[in-house]
Amino acid sequence: MASLDATTQARLQRVRDRIERAARAAGRDPQTIALVAVSKTFGADRIRQAVAAGQRRFGENYVQEALAKIAEVARTEPVQTAEWHFIGPIQSNKTRELAERFDWIQSLDRLKIAQRLCQQVPAGRPPLNVLLQVNISGEASKHGVAPHQLSELASQVVGLVRLRLRGLMAIPEPGADPARQHASFAKMRELLGQLRRELGGSGVDLDTLSMGMSDDLEAAIAEGSTMVRVGTAIFGARKQ
Ligand SMILES: *Cc1c(COP(=O)(O)O)cnc(C)c1O
Numbered sequence: 001m002a003s004l005d006a007t008t009q010a011r012l013q014r015v016r017d018r019i020e021r022a023a024r025a026a027g028r029d030p031q032t033i034a035l036v037a038v039s040k041t042f043g044a045d046r047i048r049q050a051v052a053a054g055q056r057r058f059g060e061n062y063v064q065e066a067l068a069k070i071a072e073v074a075r076t077e078p079v080q081t082a083e084w085h086f087i088g089p090i091q092s093n094k095t096r097e098l099a100e101r102f103d104w105i106q107s108l109d110r111l112k113i114a115q116r117l118c119q120q121v122p123a124g125r126p127p128l129n130v131l132l133q134v135n136i137s138g139e140a141s142k143h144g145v146a147p148h149q150l151s152e153l154a155s156q157v158v159g160l161v162r163l164r165l166r167g168l169m170a171i172p173e174p175g176a177d178p179a180r181q182h183a184s185f186a187k188m189r190e191l192l193g194q195l196r197r198e199l200g201g202s203g204v205d206l207d208t209l210s211m212g213m214s215d216d217l218e219a220a221i222a223e224g225s226t227m228v229r230v231g232t233a234i235f236g237a238r239k240q
Pocket residue numbers: 038040061087088171213214215229230231232233
Protein backbone atom coordinates (compact mmCIF):
# COMPACT_ATOMS: atom_id res chain seq x y z
CA MET A 1 0.00 0.00 0.00
CA ALA A 2 1.25 3.50 -0.82
CA SER A 3 1.94 5.89 2.01
CA LEU A 4 -0.84 8.35 2.59
CA ASP A 5 -0.51 11.59 0.64
CA ALA A 6 -1.90 14.52 2.61
CA THR A 7 -3.06 16.52 -0.40
CA THR A 8 -4.96 13.72 -2.10
CA GLN A 9 -6.45 12.68 1.21
CA ALA A 10 -7.58 16.24 2.05
CA ARG A 11 -9.05 16.80 -1.41
CA LEU A 12 -10.89 13.51 -1.30
CA GLN A 13 -12.30 14.41 2.08
CA ARG A 14 -13.50 17.77 0.76
CA VAL A 15 -15.28 16.04 -2.12
CA ARG A 16 -16.87 13.54 0.27
CA ASP A 17 -18.03 16.45 2.44
CA ARG A 18 -19.56 18.19 -0.59
CA ILE A 19 -21.41 15.00 -1.52
CA GLU A 20 -22.67 14.60 2.01
CA ARG A 21 -23.88 18.22 2.27
CA ALA A 22 -25.58 18.11 -1.13
CA ALA A 23 -27.30 14.84 -0.24
CA ARG A 24 -28.54 16.13 3.09
CA ALA A 25 -29.77 19.35 1.48
CA ALA A 26 -31.81 17.20 -0.91
CA GLY A 27 -33.11 14.97 1.89
CA ARG A 28 -31.12 12.01 0.54
CA ASP A 29 -28.89 9.43 2.20
CA PRO A 30 -25.25 10.25 1.25
CA GLN A 31 -24.54 6.50 1.12
CA THR A 32 -26.69 6.25 -2.01
CA ILE A 33 -24.21 8.35 -4.00
CA ALA A 34 -21.07 6.63 -5.28
CA LEU A 35 -17.88 8.55 -6.01
CA VAL A 36 -15.86 7.69 -9.11
CA ALA A 37 -12.43 9.35 -8.99
CA VAL A 38 -11.54 10.34 -12.56
CA SER A 39 -7.81 9.64 -12.83
CA LYS A 40 -7.23 10.32 -16.54
CA THR A 41 -3.78 11.84 -17.23
CA PHE A 42 -2.60 11.04 -13.67
CA GLY A 43 -0.22 8.18 -13.00
CA ALA A 44 -0.60 4.98 -11.02
CA ASP A 45 1.19 6.58 -8.06
CA ARG A 46 -1.64 9.11 -7.69
CA ILE A 47 -4.21 6.33 -7.93
CA ARG A 48 -2.40 4.39 -5.21
CA GLN A 49 -2.52 7.46 -2.98
CA ALA A 50 -6.26 7.71 -3.49
CA VAL A 51 -6.60 3.98 -2.74
CA ALA A 52 -4.64 4.53 0.48
CA ALA A 53 -7.15 7.27 1.35
CA GLY A 54 -10.02 4.81 0.94
CA GLN A 55 -11.05 5.49 -2.66
CA ARG A 56 -12.07 2.44 -4.68
CA ARG A 57 -13.79 3.46 -7.93
CA PHE A 58 -11.71 5.02 -10.70
CA GLY A 59 -12.75 6.45 -14.06
CA GLU A 60 -10.58 6.51 -17.17
CA ASN A 61 -11.14 7.99 -20.65
CA TYR A 62 -8.34 6.61 -22.82
CA VAL A 63 -7.93 2.87 -23.33
CA GLN A 64 -4.16 2.58 -23.75
CA GLU A 65 -3.42 4.90 -20.86
CA ALA A 66 -5.89 3.07 -18.66
CA LEU A 67 -4.59 -0.44 -19.44
CA ALA A 68 -1.08 0.53 -18.40
CA LYS A 69 -2.31 1.99 -15.13
CA ILE A 70 -4.65 -0.89 -14.34
CA ALA A 71 -1.74 -3.31 -14.75
CA GLU A 72 0.55 -1.14 -12.67
CA VAL A 73 -1.92 -0.70 -9.81
CA ALA A 74 -2.59 -4.45 -9.83
CA ARG A 75 1.11 -5.10 -9.22
CA THR A 76 1.00 -3.59 -5.74
CA GLU A 77 -2.64 -3.61 -4.67
CA PRO A 78 -4.71 -6.72 -4.00
CA VAL A 79 -7.04 -7.68 -6.85
CA GLN A 80 -10.49 -6.14 -6.37
CA THR A 81 -9.00 -3.11 -4.61
CA ALA A 82 -9.95 -0.90 -7.51
CA GLU A 83 -13.10 -0.90 -9.61
CA TRP A 84 -12.47 0.49 -13.10
CA HIS A 85 -15.03 2.59 -14.98
CA PHE A 86 -14.55 3.50 -18.62
CA ILE A 87 -16.04 6.94 -19.29
CA GLY A 88 -14.50 8.01 -22.63
CA PRO A 89 -15.57 7.68 -26.26
CA ILE A 90 -15.44 4.03 -27.44
CA GLN A 91 -13.75 2.93 -30.66
CA SER A 92 -14.92 -0.40 -31.99
CA ASN A 93 -11.37 -1.75 -32.29
CA LYS A 94 -10.86 -1.26 -28.53
CA THR A 95 -13.88 -3.12 -27.22
CA ARG A 96 -11.99 -6.32 -26.36
CA GLU A 97 -9.71 -4.55 -23.91
CA LEU A 98 -12.70 -2.78 -22.39
CA ALA A 99 -14.64 -6.02 -21.98
CA GLU A 100 -11.64 -7.75 -20.43
CA ARG A 101 -10.26 -5.09 -18.12
CA PHE A 102 -13.09 -2.83 -16.98
CA ASP A 103 -15.86 -3.38 -14.46
CA TRP A 104 -18.18 -0.71 -15.81
CA ILE A 105 -18.61 0.93 -19.22
CA GLN A 106 -20.40 4.25 -18.73
CA SER A 107 -20.17 5.63 -22.26
CA LEU A 108 -22.11 3.08 -24.29
CA ASP A 109 -24.16 4.79 -27.01
CA ARG A 110 -24.40 2.38 -29.96
CA LEU A 111 -25.82 -1.11 -30.44
CA LYS A 112 -22.85 -2.27 -32.51
CA ILE A 113 -20.47 -1.51 -29.64
CA ALA A 114 -22.80 -3.20 -27.17
CA GLN A 115 -22.88 -6.36 -29.28
CA ARG A 116 -19.10 -6.48 -29.54
CA LEU A 117 -18.65 -5.95 -25.79
CA CYS A 118 -21.18 -8.69 -25.10
CA GLN A 119 -19.26 -11.17 -27.28
CA GLN A 120 -15.95 -10.21 -25.70
CA VAL A 121 -16.68 -10.45 -21.97
CA PRO A 122 -14.39 -13.31 -20.92
CA ALA A 123 -16.07 -16.58 -19.95
CA GLY A 124 -16.33 -16.89 -16.19
CA ARG A 125 -16.53 -13.16 -15.58
CA PRO A 126 -19.77 -11.65 -14.30
CA PRO A 127 -21.79 -9.60 -16.79
CA LEU A 128 -20.24 -6.24 -17.62
CA ASN A 129 -22.02 -3.31 -15.98
CA VAL A 130 -23.04 -0.74 -18.58
CA LEU A 131 -24.62 2.70 -18.60
CA LEU A 132 -26.07 4.32 -21.70
CA GLN A 133 -24.61 7.75 -22.31
CA VAL A 134 -27.34 10.21 -23.23
CA ASN A 135 -26.72 13.29 -25.35
CA ILE A 136 -28.55 15.69 -23.09
CA SER A 137 -27.22 18.93 -24.65
CA GLY A 138 -28.28 18.35 -28.26
CA GLU A 139 -25.93 19.75 -30.85
CA ALA A 140 -23.29 20.74 -28.30
CA SER A 141 -22.09 17.11 -28.18
CA LYS A 142 -21.47 14.41 -30.74
CA HIS A 143 -21.44 11.63 -28.13
CA GLY A 144 -24.35 9.91 -26.51
CA VAL A 145 -27.64 8.49 -27.73
CA ALA A 146 -30.37 11.03 -28.49
CA PRO A 147 -33.16 10.96 -25.89
CA HIS A 148 -35.75 9.88 -28.48
CA GLN A 149 -33.62 6.84 -29.42
CA LEU A 150 -32.90 5.79 -25.85
CA SER A 151 -35.84 3.39 -25.39
CA GLU A 152 -34.96 1.39 -28.45
CA LEU A 153 -31.25 1.10 -27.58
CA ALA A 154 -32.04 0.17 -23.97
CA SER A 155 -34.41 -2.62 -24.96
CA GLN A 156 -31.77 -4.01 -27.32
CA VAL A 157 -29.01 -3.85 -24.69
CA VAL A 158 -31.23 -5.61 -22.15
CA GLY A 159 -31.30 -8.55 -24.55
CA LEU A 160 -27.49 -8.93 -24.45
CA VAL A 161 -26.89 -11.51 -21.74
CA ARG A 162 -23.25 -10.74 -20.95
CA LEU A 163 -24.07 -7.08 -20.32
CA ARG A 164 -25.93 -5.77 -17.29
CA LEU A 165 -27.69 -2.50 -17.99
CA ARG A 166 -27.51 -0.41 -14.81
CA GLY A 167 -28.76 3.01 -15.92
CA LEU A 168 -27.73 6.23 -17.62
CA MET A 169 -24.80 8.63 -17.80
CA ALA A 170 -24.61 12.20 -19.07
CA ILE A 171 -22.08 14.99 -19.54
CA PRO A 172 -24.07 18.24 -19.87
CA GLU A 173 -22.50 21.06 -21.86
CA PRO A 174 -19.78 22.74 -19.83
CA GLY A 175 -20.24 26.23 -18.48
CA ALA A 176 -24.03 26.19 -18.38
CA ASP A 177 -25.64 28.42 -15.76
CA PRO A 178 -27.08 26.71 -12.67
CA ALA A 179 -30.65 26.81 -13.97
CA ARG A 180 -29.64 24.98 -17.14
CA GLN A 181 -27.52 22.49 -15.19
CA HIS A 182 -30.51 21.63 -13.06
CA ALA A 183 -32.76 21.37 -16.12
CA SER A 184 -30.39 18.91 -17.84
CA PHE A 185 -30.00 16.76 -14.74
CA ALA A 186 -33.75 16.79 -14.09
CA LYS A 187 -34.33 15.63 -17.66
CA MET A 188 -31.94 12.72 -17.06
CA ARG A 189 -33.87 11.71 -13.96
CA GLU A 190 -37.09 11.75 -16.00
CA LEU A 191 -35.51 9.65 -18.75
CA LEU A 192 -34.38 7.06 -16.21
CA GLY A 193 -37.86 6.98 -14.67
CA GLN A 194 -39.39 6.47 -18.09
CA LEU A 195 -36.99 3.62 -18.89
CA ARG A 196 -37.75 1.96 -15.57
CA ARG A 197 -41.44 1.96 -16.41
CA GLU A 198 -40.83 0.62 -19.92
CA LEU A 199 -38.45 -2.13 -18.83
CA GLY A 200 -40.20 -2.82 -15.54
CA GLY A 201 -41.31 -6.32 -16.49
CA SER A 202 -37.95 -7.49 -17.80
CA GLY A 203 -36.21 -7.98 -14.46
CA VAL A 204 -33.58 -5.28 -14.98
CA ASP A 205 -32.74 -3.05 -12.05
CA LEU A 206 -31.83 0.39 -13.32
CA ASP A 207 -30.21 1.65 -10.14
CA THR A 208 -27.62 4.10 -11.48
CA LEU A 209 -27.75 7.69 -12.68
CA SER A 210 -24.17 8.82 -13.34
CA MET A 211 -24.01 12.62 -13.48
CA GLY A 212 -22.16 15.42 -11.75
CA MET A 213 -18.47 16.38 -11.97
CA SER A 214 -16.13 18.71 -10.04
CA ASP A 215 -18.08 21.86 -10.91
CA ASP A 216 -21.66 20.67 -10.81
CA LEU A 217 -21.98 17.72 -8.44
CA GLU A 218 -24.30 19.64 -6.09
CA ALA A 219 -26.82 20.30 -8.87
CA ALA A 220 -26.58 16.67 -10.02
CA ILE A 221 -27.16 15.30 -6.53
CA ALA A 222 -30.11 17.64 -6.02
CA GLU A 223 -31.64 16.12 -9.16
CA GLY A 224 -31.09 12.49 -8.23
CA SER A 225 -27.56 11.50 -9.23
CA THR A 226 -26.41 8.20 -7.70
CA MET A 227 -22.85 8.37 -9.06
CA VAL A 228 -20.65 11.42 -9.45
CA ARG A 229 -17.45 11.40 -11.54
CA VAL A 230 -14.90 13.78 -10.06
CA GLY A 231 -11.43 14.46 -11.46
CA THR A 232 -10.04 17.96 -10.90
CA ALA A 233 -11.36 18.38 -7.37
CA ILE A 234 -9.49 15.21 -6.30
CA PHE A 235 -6.32 15.14 -8.40
CA GLY A 236 -5.89 18.81 -9.32
CA ALA A 237 -5.84 20.48 -12.75
CA ARG A 238 -5.00 18.31 -15.74
CA LYS A 239 -2.15 19.40 -18.01
CA GLN A 240 -3.75 18.35 -21.29
C1 LIG B 1 -12.87 14.23 -17.25
C2 LIG B 1 -14.24 13.72 -16.98
C3 LIG B 1 -14.84 13.88 -15.71
C4 LIG B 1 -14.20 14.64 -14.57
O1 LIG B 1 -14.27 16.01 -14.80
P1 LIG B 1 -13.76 17.07 -13.68
O2 LIG B 1 -14.38 18.33 -14.14
O3 LIG B 1 -12.27 17.07 -13.75
O4 LIG B 1 -14.28 16.61 -12.38
C5 LIG B 1 -16.08 13.31 -15.51
N1 LIG B 1 -16.72 12.63 -16.49
C6 LIG B 1 -16.19 12.47 -17.72
C7 LIG B 1 -16.93 11.69 -18.74
C8 LIG B 1 -14.93 13.01 -18.00
O5 LIG B 1 -14.42 12.86 -19.22
